[in-house]
Amino acid sequence: MAPRVTTVNLANSPGFPVLARAMTGLAERGILAYLVGGFIRDTLLKRHTADIDLALPELELDTVRLLADELGGSFVTLDEFNKIARIVLPWKDGRTWNLDFSSLRGAIEDDLRERDFTLNAMAAPCQPSLAGAGVFPLIDPLGGVRDLEDRTVRVVSDRVFGADPARLLRAIRFAAELNFTIEEHTGRLIRQHAHLLKAVAGERIRVELIAIIKAPGTYSWLTYMDKVGLLAVLFPELNESRNVEQPKEHYWDVFNHSLQTVAAVERLLTPGPVRSRDEILSPVPWSADIESHFSGPSAGAAPRGALLKLAGLLHDIAKPRTRTREGDRWRFLGHAKEGAATVETILQRLRFSRREINIVVAEVQHHLRPGQMGPDGLPSRRAIYRFFRDTGEVALDTLFLSLADHLASRGPELDKHGWEENARTVAYILKEREKTASTVSPPKLVDGHDLMRLFGMKPGRELGGVLEEIREAQAAGEITIREEALAFVRRKQGLAQGE
Numbered sequence: 068m069a070p071r072v073t074t075v076n077l078a079n080s081p082g083f084p085v086l087a088r089a090m091t092g093l094a095e096r097g098i099l100a101y102l103v104g105g106f107i108r109d110t111l112l113k114r115h116t117a118d119i120d121l122a123l124p125e126l127e128l129d130t131v132r133l134l135a136d137e138l139g140g141s142f143v144t145l146d147e148f149n150k151i152a153r154i155v156l157p158w159k160d161g162r163t164w165n166l167d168f169s170s171l172r173g174a175i176e177d178d179l180r181e182r183d184f185t186l187n188a189m190a191a192p193c194q195p196s197l198a199g200a201g202v203f204p205l206i207d208p209l210g211g212v213r214d215l216e217d218r219t220v221r222v223v224s225d226r227v228f229g230a231d232p233a234r235l236l237r238a239i240r241f242a243a244e245l246n247f248t249i250e251e252h253t254g255r256l257i258r259q260h261a262h263l264l265k266a267v268a269g270e271r272i273r274v275e276l277i278a279i280i281k282a283p284g285t286y287s288w289l290t291y292m293d294k295v296g297l298l299a300v301l302f303p304e305l306n307e308s309r310n311v312e313q314p315k316e317h318y319w320d321v322f323n324h325s326l327q328t329v330a331a332v333e334r335l336l337t338p339g340p341v342r343s344r345d346e347i348l349s350p351v352p353w354s355a356d357i358e359s360h361f362s363g364p365s366a367g368a369a370p371r372g373a374l375l376k377l378a379g380l381l382h383d384i385a386k387p388r389t390r391t392r393e394g395d396r397w398r399f400l401g402h403a404k405e406g407a408a409t410v411e412t413i414l415q416r417l418r419f420s421r422r423e424i425n426i427v428v429a430e431v432q433h434h435l436r437p438g439q440m441g442p443d444g445l446p447s448r449r450a451i452y453r454f455f456r457d458t459g460e461v462a463l464d465t466l467f468l469s470l471a472d473h474l475a476s477r478g479p480e481l482d483k484h485g486w487e488e489n490a491r492t493v494a495y496i497l498k499e500r501e502k503t504a505s506t507v508s509p510p511k512l513v514d515g516h517d518l519m520r521l522f523g524m525k526p527g528r529e530l531g532g533v534l535e536e537i538r539e540a541q542a543a544g545e546i547t548i549r550e551e552a553l554a555f556v557r558r559k560q561g562l563a564q565g566e
Contacts, residue, residue, distance in 0.1 A: 078201025452542030
């Protein structure tokens with residue numbers, strides 16, 4: 068069937084001025100390059116991309132290096148053996164563009180047949196004579212336009228995943244980011260080749276996995292990944308939780324509860340404008356600052372919301388190993404602490420950054436804390452102080468993980484009154500956080516030198532412990548001035564001497 072589109076208009080793309088400069092520089096050297104891949108796809112979808120891929124008949128790295136100098140960009144060799152290079156180009160509009168250069172594998176049609184998915188297997192010849200109008204002929208031998216219109220991810224051939232198993236996750240990533248479906252035959256090929264994911268470097272897995280969990284609908288895509296066998300390869304430790312029964316308060320087994328926790332996280336992080344449509348979210352604290360916290364990047368790490376989904380998936384990973392029977396009830400003593408250690412091992416294997424690992428591990432380690440702070444009512448000031456002291460920068464994340472855990476435990480049998488009470492407790496803790504901001508790191512009333520000089524204490528663990536007890540007492544409102552702090556130490560010494 069003839070393609071529906073025979074040209075592509077690049078003139079309105081923000082990256083077209085950059086592309087035009089590059090194609091002119093290549094043309095001056097007698098090189099006809101082809102624009103390939105994602106830039107064409109995203110132009111047709113009216114999406115922005117900062118990546119421009121160019122394929123040349125015979126790429127010479129020195130040519131790209133000279134072009135980088137002319138454009139005012141930085142030259143980077145990505146693969147010297149296969150001659151793949153990049154120009155990182157800051158542009159006058161404040162954006163930074165990546166121009167990636169590779170060698171054609173035969174004729175352009177042959178090259179496109181060696182790519183991954185039809186939506187990436189389109190090209191346009193970079194003829195400077197066409198730059199004025201910005202309209203270029205579209206080379207689409209595999210029906211990429213058709214699949215864009217049908218919102219479908221389809222492999223270009225049955226060899227795709229064998230040639231590069233990282234494409235197994237890339238298929239899921241494209242579908243998740245674009246809100247596409249995966250074509251049925253492509254899905255069968257993913258299932259057939261899922262075991263090959265074991266051979267993919269952790270660094271590559273991390274990039275694709277973060278993109279998947281950043282996208283909307285993570286729960287649905289994790290469920291799909293489980294269906295085609297990818298989830299078990301990525302997280303064999305999670306596979307152990309299948310059919311692991313839980314106490315009667317839980318609607319699902321451990322495995323399905325873990326997936327449902329991801330869905331609950333996504334629900335809790337629903338953006339402000341649409342939250343009012345969900346009655347369950349009405350008692351949950353929300354503000355522009357909270358939304359910004361979860362949507363924004365975290366100093367070199369993935370967005371907090373994405374990492375919270377990952378923590379939701381893995382938070383009960385140690386339950387199968389810690390499960391014991393007490394009477395007619397299952398117990399999972401120590402599963403949070405042991406789970407944190409397991410999660411650290413998993414994320415190290417997948418080459419997550421140290422900061423990302425610290426965030427997710429802390430959330431898993433402390434996910435039970437919010438429910439333990441006030442078993443008979445609202446938590447005390449001392450309990451709130453200890454929670455924020457121990458959880459630090461993941462305090463807000465941990466509170467929302469606890470809410471997601473609650474939602475995913477009861478499922479369709481959720482007790483509305485109990486849920487609202489839990490949400491109100493979290494709201495109370497956050498309000499108290501504002502009041503106790505100065506007591507989480509309270510101003511020093513006394514220091515170690517005071518205790519050594521006035522009470523003869525020696526440097527060491529005992530002295531540090533007394534200082535921490537003073538800070539806790541400050542947070543609880545029991546000590547407010549220096550004299551009260553000194554009296555507190557005298558009482559402790561008197562008790563110690565009495566003993």
